Amino acid sequence: MATTTTLPMTKTSLRSATDLGYKTFTAGKFRFERDEYFAHIHFPGGRHIIAVDAFLRSLMRDVAWGFFYGTVNFDNVFGTVNHYGTVEMFAGLFNKGYKDANRHYVEKFQSTDLKATFEAMLIDWTNEGFDPFAAPEETGRPFGPKKGSNEKAVQRQRVVAQRMVGLKGDSPYRSDASGYPVNRQFTDVPQDEPEIHAEPGFETEVHAFNLYGYLSRSDVTWNPSVCSGVKDSLMCPTTEEYILPIIHGNDRVEWFIQATDEIVWDVDDKNTGAPMAKVTMRAGDVAAMPANIRHRGYSPKRSMLLVWENNDGRLPSMYANQELKPYPVEF
Numbered sequence: 001m002a003t004t005t006t007l008p009m010t011k012t013s014l015r016s017a018t019d020l021g022y023k024t025f026t027a028g029k030f031r032f033e034r035d036e037y038f039a040h041i042h043f044p045g046g047r048h049i050i051a052v053d054a055f056l057r058s059l060m061r062d063v064a065w066g067f068f069y070g071t072v073n074f075d076n077v078f079g080t081v082n083h084y085g086t087v088e089m090f091a092g093l094f095n096k097g098y099k100d101a102n103r104h105y106v107e108k109f110q111s112t113d114l115k116a117t118f119e120a121m122l123i124d125w126t127n128e129g130f131d132p133f134a135a136p137e138e139t140g141r142p143f144g145p146k147k148g149s150n151e152k153a154v155q156r157q158r159v160v161a162q163r164m165v166g167l168k169g170d171s172p173y174r175s176d177a178s179g180y181p182v183n184r185q186f187t188d189v190p191q192d193e194p195e196i197h198a199e200p201g202f203e204t205e206v207h208a209f210n211l212y213g214y215l216s217r218s219d220v221t222w223n224p225s226v227c228s229g230v231k232d233s234l235m236c237p238t239t240e241e242y243i244l245p246i247i248h249g250n251d252r253v254e255w256f257i258q259a260t261d262e263i264v265w266d267v268d269d270k271n272t273g274a275p276m277a278k279v280t281m282r283a284g285d286v287a288a289m290p291a292n293i294r295h296r297g298y299s300p301k302r303s304m305l306l307v308w309e310n311n312d313g314r315l316p317s318m319y320a321n322q323e324l325k326p327y328p329v330e331f
C-alpha cells in the first residue's frame with residue numbers, strides 16, 4: 001500500500017502582497033499580485049512574472065489608451081487585444097513556445113470592466129513619487145512596500161482633440177501657466193506661434209499652431225495623443241524617451257514620421273515574436289509599420305514622433321482576412 005506523507009507548508013520568509021500593503025486583483029480567472037519588485041500574474045495552467053516598474057508603465061498605457069489599436073504586449077507573454085467594445089486578456093497567445101505546447105490562456109472581457117480593474121490596480125500599486133508615464137530620469141522608484149500613492153499622475157487622460165488642439169472648445173494649448181513647462185531636453189525648441197489670417201467667415205475653420213512648441217511641453221512619454229483629426233485620419237504626435245514600455249502589435253498599418261532626434265525600433269512577427277527587422281529612424285525619416293508586426297522603440301534622447309493612425313473600424317478584419325496586404329505600398 002502506498003503511503004503519502006504531507007509535508008507541512010514552509011512559512012515563506014518573503015512578505016506577501018497583503019503584508020506589503022498591496023491589494024490582490026482578479027479578472028476572470030486571472031489573478032494579479034505585486035511584491036516589492038515584481039507583478040505576479042496567475043492564470044489557469046501557469047504563472048508569469050514581470051518587473052513591477054515595467055508592468056506599471058505598460059499598465060498605464062493600456063489604461064490611458066483604452067487598450068489602443070490591436071495588441072498591447074506587456075512583454076512576450078502577457079497582454080491585451082482590443083476588439084473595440086470587448087477586450088481579450090492573454091498569456092502566451094502571441095508566443096510560439098506557449099502556442100506550440102498549447103499552454104496559452106485567453107479570456108474575453110467587456111472593455112469597461114477590465115479597464116476599471118486595471119485602473120484600480122494602477123492606483124493601488126503605484127507608490128508616491130513614481131510616475132509610470134514619465135521618463136525614468138524624471139521620476140522616482142516604484143519598488144518596496146506600499147508607500148502613499150500618485151493618483152494625479154495615473155489618472156491623466158490621453159489628449160483627444162476633436163478637430164485640432166487650440167480650436168475653440170477643443171483640447172487646450174500647453175503653457176507655463178497651465179502647468180506644462182518646456183521639458184529639460186527641449187529647451188532649444190522655438191516657442192513662437194504662427195500668424196493666422198483667415199478670410200472673414202472662416203475664422204473657426206482656418207487654424208494653425210506650433211506643434212513642436214506644444215510637444216516640447218509634454219510631461220509624458222510614449223503616449224500618442226490625437227492632436228488633429230479629419231474623419232478617420234488621426235495625427236497622434238508623442239514625445240519619446242527611454243523604451244516604449246509595451247510591444248505594440250498592429251492591427252492596421254501605422255505611419256511614423258520622426259520629427260526630431262532618433263528612435264531605434266525592434267520589429268518582430270506579430271504572432272510568434274520572431275525578430276524581423278531593426279529600423280533606425282532619424283529626424284525627417286518616414287516609415288510605414290505593417291499590419292502584421294509588433295514593434296518596440298528605443299529613444300536615447302527625448303524625441304518627437306508623429307504617429308499617423310487610420311481610425312477606420314473596418315481595417316482590422318480586412319487585414320486579418322488578407323483583403324489588404326499588410327503593407328501600404330509596393331516599390
Ligand SMILES: [Fe+2]
Nearest residue numbers: 248250254289
Ligand atoms: Fe504601433
